[in-house]
Amino acid sequence: AKALGRGRHHFFDVSLREWVQRRLRMEQDLRDAVHDGQLWPAYQPVVDLRTGEMVAVEALMRWTHPRQGAISPAEFIPLAEESDLINVIGKEMLRATTRELAAWRARGLDLTLKVNLSTRQLDDPHLVTAVQDALAETGLPAAALCLEVTESALMRDQEAAAEVLASLRSLGVLLAIDDFGTGYSSLAQLRRLTLDTLKIDRSFITGIAESRDAEAIVTSIIAMAHAVDLTVIAEGVESAEQLELLRALGCDQAQGYHLGRPVPAAELFGQ
């Protein structure tokens, strides 16, 4: 038994060391990636359900690693969040995407931009200035930019979040609560935050065409959001059935693979 215990301990040591090394390597690679232009924004269309037109794009960060190829943001964003890297990357993302949006609008495309903010960015004392600078440099109207913050990030430190959001709001940018339904926020808490948009998490959209329960939940989220004047976006729409149902339920906008996948800027307008 003792030998087995030692063996197990040894095995644990090795795999833990490998895991730590992999993460350290990836963090160093990510630092390099920022300087080498390996990070770039993909854009996913957001469609108005009344007109069927693309009204906005959501910027989703991509990392093309020189040896490993595409690495998912689900993997590298949490890593960036553990260091100050997320603030550097987040600001660069903001600068690059607002520039791109300004160029599209100059070509007559009537689009707005959605950019994701992580929890760590809400703690950054320079965030508001960075947003202000991005707007000033591009000459974009503030309302052309919508910042998305997840429900869990907002619920983590409500007082601090409310304060930062109020400062952002005073710039005139729009604010969205992302992944709604996965946290436990109440209507009262949402009202205090002066948000503009609510995005229903994909997990609720997945089942709406098959499950009465899922449909009932989505119906009540839409009613609740509309009662406090929020625009509702459904994310993760993958079928025509889901799209039709959401339209019938009065959902305002939608995004998902059925409407368009995230693509590089050059592919967005069928170039």
Ligand code: C2E
């Ligand atoms: P999110 O903000 O909830 O973004 C939606 C995710 O769902 C994206 O994954 C998108 O590619 C994916 N998606 C869109 N439509 C569909 C669909 O119909 N079906 C399915 N199965 N998935 C769909 P992605 O691009 O892998 O990003 C994952 C998460 O990483 C994002 O979730 C967001 O939380 C984070 N993220 C991405 N870019 C950034 C960024 O620039 N900054 C920060 N802070 N976070 C980012």
Ligand code: CA
């Ligand atoms: Ca988002």
Ligand code: CA
């Ligand atoms: Ca989301």
Ligand code: CA
């Ligand atoms: Ca999500």
